[in-house]
Amino acid sequence: MESLDLRVLTDALAWRRGGHGVTLVTVVETWGSAPRPPGALLAVRDDGVVSGSVSGGCVEDDLIARVKAGERTRLPSMIAYGVSKEEAARFGLPCGGTLRLVQEPLIDTAWVGQLLARTAAHELVARTLTLATGEVQLSGASRDARMAFDGSRLTTLFGPRWRILLVGAGQLSQAVAQMAQLLDFEVLVCDPREEYATTLDVPGAVRVAGMPDDAVRDLQPDLHTAIVALTHDPKLDDMALLEALRSGAFYVGALGSSRNQARRKERLAEHFGLTEAELARLHGPVGLRIGARTPAEIAVSILAQIIECKNSVAQTASAPGCSVA
Structure with missing residues (x-):
């Protein structure tokens, strides 16, 4: 696309x-x-x-x-x-x-x-x-x-003034990647799990090699960068989020229930020392609450929330991150 x-x-x-x-x-x-x-x-x-x-x-x-x-x-x-x-x-x-x-x-x-x-x-x-x-x-x-x-x-x-890094190459990531390109995002996908990465088939999306936390650091996220963790694997998602929440990315989100997000924040605070302000930047459960069920519907909810934050950042250009409603 x-x-x-x-x-x-x-x-x-x-x-x-x-x-x-x-x-x-x-x-x-x-x-x-x-x-x-x-x-x-x-x-x-x-x-x-x-x-x-x-x-x-x-x-x-x-x-x-x-x-x-x-x-x-x-x-x-x-x-x-x-x-x-x-x-x-x-x-x-x-x-x-x-x-x-x-x-x-x-x-x-x-x-x-x-x-x-x-x-x-x-x-x-x-x-x-x-x-x-x-x-x-x-x-x-x-x-x-x-x-x-x-x-x-x-x-x-x-060309892409905005970019999005997706951690995970599963079905949901592919739906997000397809839609994001229509919204003028450069799409980057990082998934070290070969069984998922080899099935990535989204023309225009760029596969980023290596571990997700390294990918985030190398990307040097700025106010035009969104990062979304979608593997549902704490070993991959948490390390990426650790780097993302300390970066200048305008949006950071993660898949998972409210209970899982609470546990994730506890881990990130206890083991990695993230502050309350940094943790407050995390959008989780990711996406707007529209009753989404299918991968395509969830992708719509995620991108709708990202667009909401993007437009807010574009208008204010004040500080990194979009506040969590």
Whole structure:
């Protein structure tokens, strides 16, 4: 599985190679209750076929009509929707929301292939578009980089800004790994048990060799890292959690019942000296309480909790860790 924005670029590249004209549209600014955030990407083919989204649908319909009517230029340009309440209502933008978009004809496709290759190698890439010339430049980016637009240059990010280390390669881990990639996480899986690790079959997920505690240390977790222990084996989970709870990871979780979590905290405090503040960072039982039963449902609950913490960290960027509700 892959990022939805990368899927848009993959489709756009295939369409151009097939002889079609393609227009890329990027959300650059929003006001009010805009349906899609800055950075959202849409590709419109010359016959009206689309990939991606920049709104709830009505804006896409207008963009399709523009493209099919031949409103295409050789240079990028700005377009705005919802500058008045009447227009916002016309295009289905709630509460008077407003969108500013950059639309650009996809002429030179070399950068698309390069970007897809670099992100496939788990590299975070910044793409900078100069509106006056249509020139595109690619460069490496840090995990704390953000989208930027100054009216003349637009820089957007592609690739995994966030990463998740899963301790354990069982069925639940595979479900989490698949879903996490759709959410733009780089997925790392560590499981020294060969009988589990050899069955790991999730395209895009990277297997990390060695013991889980070593894997956590080598990863050097930061505010863009989540760590989840899913083996249900204290010998593996506890050592990973020991390192994770002392790290800068924004989220640390572990599978197990409330009773097992209480015992785990006692062990970590008694034998390894973890403080109450460090132990309070542990999400366990892991995931939101949605009555999950199957591996897929549990994976949804885990990732929902991680997204809740991720968005909180992204907004505050204050201190490591997400408080346990």
